[in-house]
Amino acid sequence: xxxxxxxxxxxxxxxxxxxxxxxPKIEEEYKNLTMQLIRQFWPEVQLKLSLLPNNYIVxxxxxxxxxxxxxxxxxxxxxxxxxxxxxxxxxxEKNSGSELQFEYIGCNGKTVFYExxxxxxxxxDFQNEFNKIIIGDRSFIASTSKPYIxxxxxxxxxxxxxxxxSKYLSKKTYTRFFAFSELMVEIVADFQKEMIQxxxxxxxxxxxxxxxxxxxxxxxxxxxxxxxxxxxxxxxxKKYGYSSKTLSEQSEEHFYLYYGQVALLDxxxxxGGILNFFINKLPETQTPSAGxxxxxxxxxxxLIDQKLSTATPADINFVxxxxxxxxxSLQDGTxxxxxxxxx
Numbered sequence: 001x002x003x004x005x006x007x008x009x010x011x012x013x014x015x016x017x018x019x020x021x022x023x024p025k026i027e028e029e030y031k032n033l034t035m036q037l038i039r040q041f042w043p044e045v046q047l048k049l050s051l052l053p054n055n056y057i058v059x060x061x062x063x064x065x066x067x068x069x070x071x072x073x074x075x076x077x078x079x080x081x082x083x084x085x086x087x088x089x090x091x092x093e094k095n096s097g098s099e100l101q102f103e104y105i106g107c108n109g110k111t112v113f114y115e116x117x118x119x120x121x122x123x124x125d126f127q128n129e130f131n132k133i134i135i136g137d138r139s140f141i142a143s144t145s146k147p148y149i150x151x152x153x154x155x156x157x158x159x160x161x162x163x164x165x166s167k168y169l170s171k172k173t174y175t176r177f178f179a180f181s182e183l184m185v186e187i188v189a190d191f192q193k194e195m196i197q198x199x200x201x202x203x204x205x206x207x208x209x210x211x212x213x214x215x216x217x218x219x220x221x222x223x224x225x226x227x228x229x230x231x232x233x234x235x236x237x238k239k240y241g242y243s244s245k246t247l248s249e250q251s252e253e254h255f256y257l258y259y260g261q262v263a264l265l266d267x268x269x270x271x272g273g274i275l276n277f278f279i280n281k282l283p284e285t286q287t288p289s290a291g292x293x294x295x296x297x298x299x300x301x302x303l304i305d306q307k308l309s310t311a312t313p314a315d316i317n318f319v320x321x322x323x324x325x326x327x328x329s330l331q332d333g334t335x336x337x338x339x340x341x342x343x
Contacts, residue, residue, distance in 0.1 A: 023191050026232055027173070030189035030196050031141055033259070034166075034175050037185060038140050039320075040264055041271035043305070044279065046136030050331075051285035053135065056084055064088050065134065073107035073283050083109070084283040087134065091126060097148065098123040100133070106281045111156040113278040120148040141175060142168035153275065156210055162271055179270045180205050184219070185263055198228040200263045205270065213277065219266050228259050287331055298330045 056067035067085040086105040091098065097120035106112040119139075123129045142149045147168040154160050166175040171192055177185040182205070187198045202224040207215045227243035240255035241247050250258070287298060305323045329335035 023194065023232070026189050026191060026194060026196060029230060029238075030173065030187065033196065033198060034141050034187050036259070036264060037175075037177065037187070037267050038164075040268035041275050042136075042138065042140075044272070045275050046138070048279045048282060048285055049134070049136035051287065052085060052282075054287075054331075055285045056283070063090060067283070089130075091130075093122050094118075096120060096122065098126070098129075100130075102133070104278070104282065107283060110281075112281045113156065113161075114152075114154040114158055116150075116152040116154070118148075118150040119146055121146075140164050140166060142166035142173065144168060153278070161207070161274055177267060177271065179203070179274075180207055180215075184270065185267060194232040196230045198259070198263050199225040200228070200266060201225045215270075215274070217270065219270070221262065226262060228255065228263060230255070298327060301327050301330075 056069045059066040065087045066083045088103040090101045100117045102115040104112045149166045151164045153162045163178040174188040182203045189196045202221045204218045222244045229241040231239040240250045
């Protein structure tokens with residue numbers, strides 16, 4: 001009888017989760033807030049990488065991709081076989097994960113920057129992952145399938161400039177943004193406390209690049225850190241707060257306004273500025289021509305998407321997903337629009 005009781009106790013204990021399960025509503029809000037941060041610096045890079053195969057002839061060899069054409073870099077010779085840009089890459093398994101490095105090479109064969117990606121667990125289908133990464137598709141936010149992700153961006157001397165680290169746990173998940181090894185922004189979803197907090201830190205950045213350009217930018221806030229906070233109540237409501245020296249409750253509208261003026265603006269200034277500095281050293285690219293009318297609409301949609309990155313509508317994710325699908329469809333030619341509006 002004692003054996004049966006012991007078995008039942010063990011069986012029941014196995015049925016009880018040993019860790020708190022993530023809350024889908026909290027997880028969705030966390031992803032939304034984190035994606036808003038990512039939208040401050042990645043869309044321009046993704047667009048550049050996605051357009052390189054459209055603007056240049058692609059040549060693949062072992063661990064090396066070249067983009068060739070007769071134009072793209074002003075200083076290069078006008079030869080159809082002239083390499084305008086290239087990407088050298090490495091891939092290995094390390095610490096139960098996959099480690100990838102991409103070296104982006106621009107005009108005159110000069111290295112522009114390095115991108116190091118670490119993903120846990122090991123990537124099973126490397127070729128499929130590579131095909132997405134090479135054209136700018138990134139998964140910055142850790143998930144159940146990829147519980148740990150790190151993206152590091154270094155200059156031509158391989159000095160770390162910016163880094164994004166994301167970890168997914170059942171009780172708590174976070175994404176951290178570092179610049180010059182200093183923590184700039186950390187967003188944490190605590191499923192036990194039913195709360196999301198974004199910590200924004202003051203920093204002073206000073207760095208000299210090899211080409212003579214300099215980053216000399218102070219990031220100063222009234223306290224260090226300032227905190228954007230969303231608390232999920234038992235009744236299903238959200239309590240928004242902003243903490244400088246003391247926590248102040250806010251409306252949803254004011255929460256997103258402050259989030260845009262503090263967290264998003266800081267990331268855009270440093271991450272967006274640095275990555276744009278890098279990609280501007282790659283050869284020029286243009287969107288495929290779908291007629292002047294379609295190009296005009298495409299430009300307008302890109303502008304709207306940029307404006308929405310700091311907006312606050314409840315369905316911002318839906319709107320931006322739709323806009324991005326329009327942009328993609330116009331770029332790949334599956335959508336064309338006849339614009340008869342007056343100039």
